[in-house]
Amino acid sequence: MKLDAQIPSGPIEKKWDSHKFNTKLVNPNNKRKFDILVVGTGLAGASAAASLGELGYNVKVFCLQDTPRRAHSIAAQGGINAAKNYPNDGDSVWRLFHDTIKGGDYRAREANVYRLAQISNQIIDHCAAIGVPFGREYGGLLSTRSFGGAQVSRTFYTRGQTGQQLLLGAYSAMMRQAAAGTVKIYPRREMADIVISNGRARGITVRNLVTGELENYSGHAVLLCTGGYANVFYLSTNAALCNVSAAWAAYKKGAGLANPCFTQIHPTCIPRSGEHQSKLTLMSESLRNDGRIWVPKTKGDKRHANEIPEGERDYFLERRYPAFGNLVPRDIASRASKAMIDEGRGVGPTGLSVYLDFRDSIKRKGEDKIREEYGNLFDMYHQITDENGYKVPMRIYPASHYTMGGLWVDYNLMTTVPGLFALGEANFSDHGANRLGASALMQGLADGFFVIPATIGGYLGGSKFEPVNATAAEFKAGESAVKNKLNKLLAIKGKKTPTEFHRQLGNVMWNDCGMGRTETTLKKALKKIPEIREEFWTNLALPGTSMEMNQTLEKAFKVADFLEFSELLVKDALERKESCGAHFREESVTPEGEARRDDANFSHAAVWEYKGEGKEPALNKEPLVFENIKIAERNYK
Amino acid sequence: MNNSKHFNVTIRVWRQSGPDEQGRMVPYEVKDISPDMSFLEMIDVLNENLIKKNEQPITVESDCREGICGCCGLVVNGEVHGPDEHSTVCQLHMRRFKDGDIITVEPWRVRSFPIIKDLAVDRSALDRIIQAGGYISVNTGAAPDANSIPVNKDNAEEAMDSAACIGCGACVAACPNGAAMLFTGAKISQLALLPQGEPEKQTRALNMVAAMDCEKFGNCSNEYECEAVCPKDIKVSNIARMNREFMLANLFSKH
Numbered sequence: 001m002k003l004d005a006q007i008p009s010g011p012i013e014k015k016w017d018s019h020k021f022n023t024k025l026v027n028p029n030n031k032r033k034f035d036i037l038v039v040g041t042g043l044a045g046a047s048a049a050a051s052l053g054e055l056g057y058n059v060k061v062f063c064l065q066d067t068p069r070r071a072h073s074i075a076a077q078g079g080i081n082a083a084k085n086y087p088n089d090g091d092s093v094w095r096l097f098h099d100t101i102k103g104g105d106y107r108a109r110e111a112n113v114y115r116l117a118q119i120s121n122q123i124i125d126h127c128a129a130i131g132v133p134f135g136r137e138y139g140g141l142l143s144t145r146s147f148g149g150a151q152v153s154r155t156f157y158t159r160g161q162t163g164q165q166l167l168l169g170a171y172s173a174m175m176r177q178a179a180a181g182t183v184k185i186y187p188r189r190e191m192a193d194i195v196i197s198n199g200r201a202r203g204i205t206v207r208n209l210v211t212g213e214l215e216n217y218s219g220h221a222v223l224l225c226t227g228g229y230a231n232v233f234y235l236s237t238n239a240a241l242c243n244v245s246a247a248w249a250a251y252k253k254g255a256g257l258a259n260p261c262f263t264q265i266h267p268t269c270i271p272r273s274g275e276h277q278s279k280l281t282l283m284s285e286s287l288r289n290d291g292r293i294w295v296p297k298t299k300g301d302k303r304h305a306n307e308i309p310e311g312e313r314d315y316f317l318e319r320r321y322p323a324f325g326n327l328v329p330r331d332i333a334s335r336a337s338k339a340m341i342d343e344g345r346g347v348g349p350t351g352l353s354v355y356l357d358f359r360d361s362i363k364r365k366g367e368d369k370i371r372e373e374y375g376n377l378f379d380m381y382h383q384i385t386d387e388n389g390y391k392v393p394m395r396i397y398p399a400s401h402y403t404m405g406g407l408w409v410d411y412n413l414m415t416t417v418p419g420l421f422a423l424g425e426a427n428f429s430d431h432g433a434n435r436l437g438a439s440a441l442m443q444g445l446a447d448g449f450f451v452i453p454a455t456i457g458g459y460l461g462g463s464k465f466e467p468v469n470a471t472a473a474e475f476k477a478g479e480s481a482v483k484n485k486l487n488k489l490l491a492i493k494g495k496k497t498p499t500e501f502h503r504q505l506g507n508v509m510w511n512d513c514g515m516g517r518t519e520t521t522l523k524k525a526l527k528k529i530p531e532i533r534e535e536f537w538t539n540l541a542l543p544g545t546s547m548e549m550n551q552t553l554e555k556a557f558k559v560a561d562f563l564e565f566s567e568l569l570v571k572d573a574l575e576r577k578e579s580c581g582a583h584f585r586e587e588s589v590t591p592e593g594e595a596r597r598d599d600a601n602f603s604h605a606a607v608w609e610y611k612g613e614g615k616e617p618a619l620n621k622e623p624l625v626f627e628n629i630k631i632a633e634r635n636y637k
Numbered sequence: 638m639n640n641s642k643h644f645n646v647t648i649r650v651w652r653q654s655g656p657d658e659q660g661r662m663v664p665y666e667v668k669d670i671s672p673d674m675s676f677l678e679m680i681d682v683l684n685e686n687l688i689k690k691n692e693q694p695i696t697v698e699s700d701c702r703e704g705i706c707g708c709c710g711l712v713v714n715g716e717v718h719g720p721d722e723h724s725t726v727c728q729l730h731m732r733r734f735k736d737g738d739i740i741t742v743e744p745w746r747v748r749s750f751p752i753i754k755d756l757a758v759d760r761s762a763l764d765r766i767i768q769a770g771g772y773i774s775v776n777t778g779a780a781p782d783a784n785s786i787p788v789n790k791d792n793a794e795e796a797m798d799s800a801a802c803i804g805c806g807a808c809v810a811a812c813p814n815g816a817a818m819l820f821t822g823a824k825i826s827q828l829a830l831l832p833q834g835e836p837e838k839q840t841r842a843l844n845m846v847a848a849m850d851c852e853k854f855g856n857c858s859n860e861y862e863c864e865a866v867c868p869k870d871i872k873v874s875n876i877a878r879m880n881r882e883f884m885l886a887n888l889f890s891k892h
Contacts, residue, residue: 050777065700066708066757066759066760066761067761067763067804069764070700070707070708070804072701074701074705074706075705075706084783086784126775126778128780129783129833130772130780131773131800131827131828131831131834133796133797133800134783135793136790136793139787140788140789140793141784142784158797159797161705164801164803168800172771172772172773173777175764175768176768176772178768179768185764187761187764210753239700239701239702239706240700273671273673274671274673274674276671276674276678276682278677279702279703281702281703383728384728386730450777453777495689496689497685497688541688543688543694548655548754549696549754551694552688552694
């Protein structure tokens with residue numbers, strides 16, 4: 001596998017501009033002759049479809065929900081970063097770049113991250129222009145808040161629903177193109193395979209989730225905007241339909257998959273209440289602006305939170321990280337909470353949570369002000385737990401949330417398969433080993449609104465395309481492979497449901513490859529996963545047929561892929577014998593218990609290459625070169 | 638939490654195998670329910686049992702399960718999104734019910750939302766309303782600095798109140814006339830309240846109202862049911878604003 005990141009030469013500040021200038025253009029009249037297939041309608045997919053449609057490309061968009069307005073970007077709460085420096089607090093493109101590289105524990109590609117920081121400001125401009133109702137000050141200008149891993153206030157927001165408003169903005173821009181005829185939307189379709197012709201991605205096979213029919217679509221480029229794979233842990237903050245299947249299909253068709261072990265555990269989620277739990281609900285990181293995280297100083301203190309006096313509370317983040325306090329990056333906050341719980345100082349009925357307390361900020365600012373800023377989050381907390389966060393501290397516990405790993409892409413967002421692009425959370429490029437809060441929305445929209453419209457022309461304008469249509473042999477072959485897989489699933493007629501297998505896998509992943517990983521636990525997982533997979537293929541219960549709306553079949557299809565992908569994730573975790581960002585190998589820690597990187601051996605992206613069914617995947621490495629940032633031990637003290 | 642005992646309920650669910658098939662209510666017993674379960678988790682438990690018996694589970698749509706994606710939508714005991722105020726059915730918890738309860742579960746029943754299977758309906762008509770004008774026509778890359786256009790904070794807040802719509806269709810399901818006026822009015826209001834939306838506000842109002850009629854949604858007769866069930870507490874004043882915008886557009890639009 002050849003890994004050429006296509007990073008433009010020249011100083012980092014000029015790379016993107018000079019790249020845009022040097023990239024081939026497609027004549028405006030020729031753009032409509034190119035068919036672009038976009039899979040997924042989250043921030044990345046919807047914004048890509050909109051901006052490519054605006055340019056005149058012929059875009060087809062696919063999503064598995066009933067409408068493209070529901071993708072899980074919608075659930076992002078807190079905000080979106082940009083280096084506007086409106087608050088005059090010393091922010092700059094350079095600082096956002098620096099914070100993002102450092103936040104990612106020096107495992108991201110400099111050139112991509114710098115570009116992201118540059119584009120961040122344009123995103124805010126564009127979103128304000130298309131009607132996103134950002135929070136504002138009384139003077140009418142935009143308001144910002146602080147997020148983890150930064151000492152400036154650069155996070156723009158729309159109450160606690162920033163993801164929703166940005167997604168609806170991108171969706172509306174896409175619907176405008178649907179009206180203009182440049183974008184055609186295919187909802188209720190799940191991508192089942194990617195079609196390669198003459199070494200290039202030329203189409204996709206999708207399953208129509210209403211009729212069950214397999215449909216083929218041909219095009220000149222395929223954009224996977226299919227999100228992350230946090231649901232490999234079964235319980236996560238992701239929506240029920242989020243899955244790894246599209247990325248996994250791409251991997252099997254030759255796309256390198258990078259750093260799958262970089263999975264983010266979010267510190268502030270509502271704790272689980274029982275076996276029946278189907279998902280975990282996130283409480284926005286923005287709450288850490290005003291909430292203080294603590295546990296009792298003594299083990300097993302069973303008193304009501306409000307009865308524990310100040311002197312007997314341990315505000316452990318403020319104690320351990322005085323400079324950043326409650327606003328340390330997510331990986332650090334999650335691990336610190338886990339350490340307290342492991343010490344036996346966890347709170348709540350299960351002991352598996354820590355307090356997030358608003359008492360002091362309510363005293364300082366008043367309950368009304370807190371309600372104005374976070375009201376919907378307090379309501380949500382109340383709905384789920386039946387507790388009033390204004391009166392008693394909230395209880396929180398870390399949960400699987402976001403995946404930094406994903407399809408390897410070059411500077412143009414193209415995977416190792418020509419013509420196959422990956423945008424947003426589906427790619428690996430910008431967040432290294434840990435993503436900072438409010439940076440996912442930034443990256444999704446940067447990729448879709450600003451990067452892909454500029455880079456796709458270079459691919460389309462730079463190559464000749466032989467005609468391919470959806471009845472070609474390659475499509476028929478792909479279609480029958482999918483059909484076989486569906487029939488195989490339906491023929492098992494066993495006793496265990498897809499959800500039971502998923503839960504079983506999730507337990508293994510969380511316990512053996514979760515917040516803390518060791519060689520022993522990872523090897524244990526590598527033994528257990530194939531056993532679950534084997535049972536899955538012999539004992540799966542799956543009623544109904546493939547030629548109807550069949551949600552159990554959809555679920556089984558996803559779980560089958562998770563059962564293969566999870567093994568690669570664990571292998572990657574085992575191979576990376578250092579701790580970095582969210583990847584915490586307990587063998588590699590500093591004397592203070594923090595993650596210890598091993599730059600001499602692991603300053604690279606680990607890119608996995610599929611070698612065929614039952615064969616060991618090959619590991620390729622893209623070395624990371626830091627020319628603009630001095631790498632150091634991450635320090636938030 | 639978790640201090641009350643597990644209990645049993647009976648749910649009567651609408652089963653319909655396809656759009657043109659005859660549907661009927663089917664009773665199921667669901668045992669050992671925890672009060673901390675969400676309503677959809679209770680249906681999960683039932684569905685898991687049906688799958689194990691090789692019976693078709695109930696088709697029910699949900700995705701985020703935290704009340705923001707707008708995917709879920711059920712009529713529980715005759716109430717749209719269930720008994721809790723301003724929440725979606727995925728946010729409803731079983732602590733609202735007690736041992737022995739018989740709970741009826743039905744899909745949205747709206748002419749413009751045909752049933753696909755069991756509790757799943759086709760709400761694509763709402764997308765077509767947005768497609769008719771629920772946007773601001775600005776191409777990517779052309780925008781001025783975001784702070785070059787100040788927006789009055791009260792207007793921005795009010796626009797956000799309208800923008801909070803999750804597109805679940807509850808307003809339509811609750812309306813005796815099957816009207817989509819709260820949905821449409823919310824989008825028209827959001828964009829009319831912002832200076833960015835000003836240039837297109839007349840054509841937007843005309844086109845979106847026309848699309849709404851074209852999809853055979855009904856008209857408003859001031860029942861206020863939509864506001865009562867809206868999970869995001871969107872007010873009927875949005876309908877008033879839509880009517881005003883529509884009337885002004887009819888009087889003054891050059892189109």
